[in-house]
Amino acid sequence: GAVVSQHPSWVICKSGTSVKIECRSLDFQATTMFWYRQFPKQSLMLMATSNEGSKATYEQGVEKDKFLINHASLTLSTLTVTSAHPEDSSFYICSASNRGIGYGYTFGSGTRLTVV
Amino acid sequence: SQELEQSPQSLIVQEGKNLTINCTSSKTLYGLYWYKQKYGEGLIFLMMLQKGGEEKSHEKITAKLDEKKQQSSLHITASQPSHAGIYLCGADNPGTYKYIFGTGTRLKVLA
Numbered sequence: 001g002a003v004v005s006q007h008p009s010w011v012i013c014k015s016g017t018s019v020k021i022e023c024r025s026l027d028f029q030a031t032t033m034f035w036y037r038q039f040p041k042q043s044l045m046l047m048a049t050s051n052e053g054s055k056a057t058y059e060q061g062v063e064k065d066k067f068l069i070n071h072a073s074l075t076l077s078t079l080t081v082t083s084a085h086p087e088d089s090s091f092y093i094c095s096a097s098n099r100g101i102g103y104g105y106t107f108g109s110g111t112r113l114t115v116v
Numbered sequence: 117s118q119e120l121e122q123s124p125q126s127l128i129v130q131e132g133k134n135l136t137i138n139c140t141s142s143k144t145l146y147g148l149y150w151y152k153q154k155y156g157e158g159l160i161f162l163m164m165l166q167k168g169g170e171e172k173s174h175e176k177i178t179a180k181l182d183e184k185k186q187q188s189s190l191h192i193t194a195s196q197p198s199h200a201g202i203y204l205c206g207a208d209n210p211g212t213y214k215y216i217f218g219t220g221t222r223l224k225v226l227a
Binding site for chain 2: 032034036038040041042043044045046049091093095097104105107108109110112
């Protein structure tokens with residue numbers, strides 16, 4: 001079955017630093033990847049959709065300059081939280097898809113980010 | 117844009133009781149997925165429903181899709197503490213190529 005690997009699973013960083021989260025599709029080529037954010041007691045909110053080789057489409061209210069998304073290859077997408085602040089502390093999860101070849105939505109295991 | 121509203125928002129039941137969670141879409145559903153999760157952990161895929169009237173069961177969990185009502189329901193029979201967690205419905209929109217989640221239902225089962 002389809003497998004998506006997300007790293008790191010948890011990270012603690014200092015305020016003002018940047019953090020990169022990787023999302024890899026291990027056994028299929030993902031034409032589309034999604035990034036979500038989840039706060040405690042809340043659902044998963046779509047942050048952005050990225051298609052390989054093109055710029056990510058961000059949801060309303062998500063700062064493009066703060067959450068940099070790169071989908072440079074069909075198996076890798078990265079989310080970089082720039083100049084992180086405590087309010088960026090959250091659970092981030094990615095999803096990879098290639099509907100053209102029958103791969104629906106496979107989710108990574110998520111990354112818990114804590115900014116101190 | 118499409119929205120998925122879940123009800124109830126939270127639920128506390130005694131062990132052994134049955135319960136139902138609903139997911140209502142603001143737009144036509146082309147498929148509906150159900151997941152279970154605990155905050156800070158990955159998603160556990162439960163079921164996928166694609167056709168109107170479709171019903172699937174796994175162990176004590178049954179899900180139905182009512183396309184006309186743009187709604188799906190998840191029913192748990194004889195709940196157990198192991199059923200506790202956040203239940204999320206998810207759906208994609210072929211028009212926008214986005215995959216979104218419902219507002220979530222937090223379930224607590226008292227032993």
